[in-house]
Amino acid sequence: MKKIKDGLINEIRDRFAHVDTCPEQGKRIFFENAGGALTLKSVVERSAELAAIPDNQGRDNPASHELVSIINQAKSDILTFFGASNGSTFVGESGTELLFRLISTAILGAPDGGIVVGSTLEHPASVSACDRWAKIAKREFVRVPHNDETGTVTADDYKAYVTKDTSIATIVHTSPVTGMSVDVASIAKLIRSIAPDCYIIVDGIQHAAHGGLDLDSYGIDGYVISPYKVFSRHGYGVAWVSDRMSILPHDRLIGSPENNWELGTRDTASYATFTEVVNYFDWLGGHFTDSTDRREKINAASKAIHQQEKELTDAMLFGVNGQSGLASMSEVGIIGGVDNPQREGLVAITIEGMTAEQIVSALSEKGIRTHARKADHYSGNILKPLGLDSCVRVSMCHYNTEQEVTDFLGAVEGIINN
Ligand SMILES: Cc1ncc(COP(=O)(O)O)c(C=O)c1O
Numbered sequence: 001m002k003k004i005k006d007g008l009i010n011e012i013r014d015r016f017a018h019v020d021t022c023p024e025q026g027k028r029i030f031f032e033n034a035g036g037a038l039t040l041k042s043v044v045e046r047s048a049e050l051a052a053i054p055d056n057q058g059r060d061n062p063a064s065h066e067l068v069s070i071i072n073q074a075k076s077d078i079l080t081f082f083g084a085s086n087g088s089t090f091v092g093e094s095g096t097e098l099l100f101r102l103i104s105t106a107i108l109g110a111p112d113g114g115i116v117v118g119s120t121l122e123h124p125a126s127v128s129a130c131d132r133w134a135k136i137a138k139r140e141f142v143r144v145p146h147n148d149e150t151g152t153v154t155a156d157d158y159k160a161y162v163t164k165d166t167s168i169a170t171i172v173h174t175s176p177v178t179g180m181s182v183d184v185a186s187i188a189k190l191i192r193s194i195a196p197d198c199y200i201i202v203d204g205i206q207h208a209a210h211g212g213l214d215l216d217s218y219g220i221d222g223y224v225i226s227p228y229k230v231f232s233r234h235g236y237g238v239a240w241v242s243d244r245m246s247i248l249p250h251d252r253l254i255g256s257p258e259n260n261w262e263l264g265t266r267d268t269a270s271y272a273t274f275t276e277v278v279n280y281f282d283w284l285g286g287h288f289t290d291s292t293d294r295r296e297k298i299n300a301a302s303k304a305i306h307q308q309e310k311e312l313t314d315a316m317l318f319g320v321n322g323q324s325g326l327a328s329m330s331e332v333g334i335i336g337g338v339d340n341p342q343r344e345g346l347v348a349i350t351i352e353g354m355t356a357e358q359i360v361s362a363l364s365e366k367g368i369r370t371h372a373r374k375a376d377h378y379s380g381n382i383l384k385p386l387g388l389d390s391c392v393r394v395s396m397c398h399y400n401t402e403q404e405v406t407d408f409l410g411a412v413e414g415i416i417n418n
Contacts, residue, residue: 001288004308004398008287012399015280016231017041019399022369029404032369033229034176034346034395037209040231042276047233050269057266067268074271077278078238080295082223083214088246090261091236091270095205095226096125098239101250101261102222103129106168106199107137109248114167114198115139117191119153120381121146121182122172126203127381130170139167148385151178151336151348155190166195171220173207177373177382177393178336179346181207188219199245205229209397210309210344211281211302221245227270232277236270305398309345312396312405316347321406324413331416335382335391346395348373351416356390359415363392366411370394 004012013019016038022028030038050070055063057071078089092098103126107116116134118126120143127143134141144161146153152175162169169191174181184202191198201222204213208230215223221242228234239261246259253260278298285297288304317338319325326349327338335348351359356372363370374390375383383391394408 001307002304003311004304005311005402009399009401012284013401015040015042016399017044025364025367025369028367028369029400029407030369031394031396031400031404031408032371033209033397033400034179034206034393035371036228036234037231037397038399039228039233040276040280042279043232043273046272046276047269050272053268057268070268070275071266071271074275077275077294078240081213081274081278081281081298082240083216083295084223084240085216087215087240087242088259088261089238089240091238091266091274092263093237095203095224095229095237098224098237099125099201099203100129102201102224102239102241102245103168103170104133105248105250106201106221106245107133107139109250110167110199111197114165114195115163116141116168116170117144117158117161117166118142118170119144119146119157119172121151121153121175121178122170122381123176123203123205124377125205126170126172126201130168146382149337150180150340150342151175151382152180152182152342153187154183155186158187158190162191162194164195166191166198168199168201169195171200171202173202173204174210174344175382176206176346177379177391178348179206179344179393179395180336180340180342181210181344182342184220185218192219199248207344211305212299213302215240227274227277230277231280232273236267238274308398309396310343312400312402313343313345313347315402315405316394316396316409319409320402323406323409325409326412329412329416332412335386335388345397346393348391348393350388350391351412354415356392359392362415362418363408363411366414368408368411 057067116130118130144158200220205226208225223240225238281298281301285301289300317325317327326332331352333350360372371393373379
C-alpha cells in the first residue's frame with residue numbers, strides 16, 4: 001500500500017499553518033494535537049473571506065443566495081464525511097455545548113421511567129450533561145466501568161449495565177487521555193439488542209482527526225465533533241442527529257421546521273471552513289484511490305492517516321532511526337499498555353520521579369509541545385484508578401514525521417539521564 005511518508009508528507013505539511021513553528025515560541029515540534037490539531041491554511045483564508053461579508057442569509061440578493069448555497073454544500077459535505085445517508089447536521093457553540101444539547105434533549109424526550117447509561121471512559125462533557133439532566137428528569141444514571149489496563153471500554157463491559165429500561169446511552173469514540181478508540185458499532189448493537197429504542201449519543205470529538213467515521217454502520221442517534229480538533233478552527237462544534245432524534249422536542253423557534261436545530265443567524269464561515277476540511281480529506285484520499293467519489297476518497301484518506309499514525313506511534317514505542325523507543329526505557333510508564341490495537345495517534349506516559357508538569361516543561365525547553373493531564377475533573381476518571389496524579393499526553397496526527405518522533409525520543413532520553 002502507498003504511504004503518506006513516501007513523498008507526500010511535505011505537500012501535506014505545506015497545507016497546514018504553523019506546522020513546525022509557534023508564533024510565540026519559534027521552532028517547535030507539535031505533539032499537542034489532542035488539545036487542538038493544526039489548522040489548514042485554506043480554513044484560515046476562507047474564514048477571513050467570509051468574516052468580511054455583511055449580508056445575512058435568507059434574503060433575495062446575490063450575496064445572500066451564495067451564503068445559503070455555502071451552508072447547504074457544507075451540510076452535504078458533513079454528511080459525506082460522517083458517512084451518514086440520513087439525519088440532519090448543524091453547528092453549535094462547541095462540542096461540549098452540542099453534547100449538552102443532544103443529551104438533555106434525549107433525556108427529556110425519551111419515554112418516562114428509563115435510565116441513562118454512560119461509561120467511566122467518557123469526557124466530563126457527556127458525563128456532566130447526563131448527571132445534570134438525569135437528575136432533572138428523575139432518571140437513574142449508571143456508569144459502566146472502563147478497562148484500566150487497556151484504556152478503553154467494550155460491548156462486554158456495557159453488557160452487565162444495559163437493561164430493557166436503558167432509554168439513553170452515551171459512548172465516547174476515542175478517549176482523549178488514553179488515546180484508545182472504542183468499537184461504537186458493537187456497543188450500539190449490544191444496546192439495541194436489549195433496548196431497541198434507546199437514544200444513543202456518541203462523543204466523536206477525539207476520534208474525528210483520525211478519520212474513518214461511518215455513522216450509517218453504527219446505529220446511533222447523535223454524533224458530535226469539535227472542528228478545531230480536525231484541522232478547522234475554534235468557535236463552533238458540529239452535530240449530527242438521526243431522523244427520529246431530530247424531531248424530539250428541543251429548543252427551537254415556534255413555527256420553524258420540526259427538525260430544525262439551528263438557533264439564530266448561522267455563521268456561514270463555520271460551515272465553509274468545514275467544507276475545507278472535507279476538501280482536504282478528498283484531496284488526500286485522491287493520492288490513494290482512483291475513484292472520483294468523494295466518500296471513497298475520504299475513506300482512502302482515513303486509511304492512509306491510520307497507517308501513518310500507527311507507524312508514528314510504533315516508532316515512538318519501539319524506536320526509530322537508531323533511537324530506542326519508550327517501551328525500552330525502564331523509567332517510562334505507558335498508559336493502556338504497549339501493544340494496543342485501539343491506539344489512535346496518542347501515547348500517554350509517565351516518567352519515574354518526575355511530575356507531568358516537570359516533563360512537559362523540560363520537553364518545551366527542547367522545543368517539543370506536549371500536555372500534562374492531571375487527576376482533576378477532566379482526567380481523574382482515567383488516572384485515579386491507575387494510582388496516578390498526572391501523565392504526559394503526547395498526541396500526533398498524520399502530518400507529524402518520524403524525524404519529529406526521533407527528536408522527541410532523544411529529548412526524553414536526555415531528560416531521564418539528566
Ligand atoms: C472526547 C472529548 N469530548 C469532549 C471534549 C470537549 O470538547 P470542546 O472543548 O471542543 O467542547 C473534548 C476536548 O478535548 C474531548 O476530547
